[in-house]
Amino acid sequence: MVAKTMIDVRVAVCVALLVLGTGLRATIAAPLDDAAEKYRPYMIEGIGQALAGARDLRDRVADNDLPGAKKAWISARAGWERSEVFTAGFVPELDAQIDAWPNANSGFHAIEARLFGAGRTDAGKDADALVEHLDNLHGKLRDMALTPQGLLDGIVRLAYEVGESKADGGESRISGTSLDDMRNNVAGIDFAYRTIFSTALTTADAKLADGVAARIERLKVIVAAHDLPSIDVSELRRTSEELVILLQSASIKLGLQRATLEAKSQ
Numbered sequence: 436m437v438a439k440t441m442i443d444v445r446v447a448v449c450v451a452l453l454v455l456g457t458g459l460r461a462t463i464a465a466p467l468d469d470a471a472e473k474y475r476p477y478m479i480e481g482i483g484q485a486l487a488g489a490r491d492l493r494d495r496v497a498d499n500d501l502p503g504a505k506k507a508w509i510s511a512r513a514g515w516e517r518s519e520v521f522t523a524g525f526v527p528e529l530d531a532q533i534d535a536w537p538n539a540n541s542g543f544h545a546i547e548a549r550l551f552g553a554g555r556t557d558a559g560k561d562a563d564a565l566v567e568h569l570d571n572l573h574g575k576l577r578d579m580a581l582t583p584q585g586l587l588d589g590i591v592r593l594a595y596e597v598g599e600s601k602a603d604g605g606e607s608r609i610s611g612t613s614l615d616d617m618r619n620n621v622a623g624i625d626f627a628y629r630t631i632f633s634t635a636l637t638t639a640d641a642k643l644a645d646g647v648a649a650r651i652e653r654l655k656v657i658v659a660a661h662d663l664p665s666i667d668v669s670e671l672r673r674t675s676e677e678l679v680i681l682l683q684s685a686s687i688k689l690g691l692q693r694a695t696l697e698a699k700s701q
Contacts, residue, residue, distance in 0.1 A: 467583040467689065470631040474586065477626055478521060479576045484514030486569040492546070493562040504558075505550050509612055511565075512543060516619035519596075520589040520627045522572075525579060532568045536606045542568070544606065551610040584691050586631055590624050591682050591694040597621060597654065598675020614666070617658045625651050632689060639688040647685060650678035 488511025495504035515522075515534065522530040533542045541561055549558040597620050605613030628651060637644040653674045660666050679696075686694045 466635055467631065467691075470635070471581040471583050471586055474627055474630050475576065475581060477630070478518060478581075479573070481514045481518035481623070482569065482573045482576060485511045485518070486514075486566070486573050488512070488514060489562065489566045489569050493559070493566050496556045496558050496562045499556050501550065501554065501556050504556055505610070508543070508546060508550060509610070509615070511569075512607070512610075512612060513615065513619050515543065516616045517623040517626075519593050519620060520623050521581075521586060522589075523592065524585045524589045525581075526572055526575070529568055529572045533565065533572070534606075541565075544609075547607065547610050583631060583689070586627060587682065587686060587689070587691060587694050590627050590632075591679055592696055593620055593624055594654075594675055594678045594682065595696055597624075597658075598672040598679075614658065614660070614663045621651070621654045621658050625655065632685070635689055636685050640685070643681060643685055643688060647678065647681045650674055650681060654678065 488507050488509075492504055492507035492511055495507050519534075522534070534544070535542050536544050539545045539548070541564055543565065546558045546561050546565065549555050549561070597617055605616050607613045607616050628647065633644060633648070636647065654671070657667060657671050657674065683694050686692060
């Protein structure tokens with residue numbers, strides 16, 4: 436009888452904890468869903484800049500204006516890099532068409548090789564395709580379902596990418612804009628974290644929130660270097676990895692699954 440009573444107590448405790456945990460996740464989930472919606476205008480603005488730059492690029496290429504085409508490419512690139520928090524996870528097919536690397540047979544880097552590498556403007560077909568893909572993406576953004584889990588995963592992946600694949604020169608070596616890529620990536624990380632997760636994490640674990648904010652600020656300082664060779668690569672990688680680990684810890688505090696480095700479709 437005593438054994439049965441103890442089992443009943445344990446079951447009751449487990450059920451209570453499960454209900455409490457479910458209630459906690461629900462309490463956190465609603466504000467995070469609302470906060471994710473606040474990110475949408477920034478997302479639309481970033482891709483809008485990329486699209487405007489791509490249209491200008493298409494026109495400059497058609498006019499055989501190499502300096503103008505390079506300037507337009509850089510402008511389009513800035514809007515895209517600020518948006519990479521969501522692109523790989525939410526629109527993987529378009530992400531691959533727009534920003535495939537290192538096997539760049541189309542998109543930004545195919546055009547980059549023509550303009551900055553070969554010094555040629557015969558990129559009309561690729562410029563047309565870039566405009567088409569960005570226009571397609573821009574048209575999806577107002578109705579795209581945004582999940583806090585997918586956006587946190589995107590922040591984590593991009594933070595890791597900044598410290599790893601971009602620390603040694605990045606994607607845009609030919610154009611020489613890899614440092615700008617990193618700055619725009621960090622700006623995108625900063626905005627998405629502050630807009631969607633900062634308030635909820637501060638409530639759940641203020642110390643952890645302070646740690647995340649400090650690593651993001653440190654990344655901003657590192658990529659504010661005068662030029663790419665001036666970047667402290669070891670510190671960049673270390674800070675990036677620390678941010679990833681802290682954000683993965685934050686996942687649980689926010690009632691989400693552990694943030695992953697794998698680019699899964701949301």
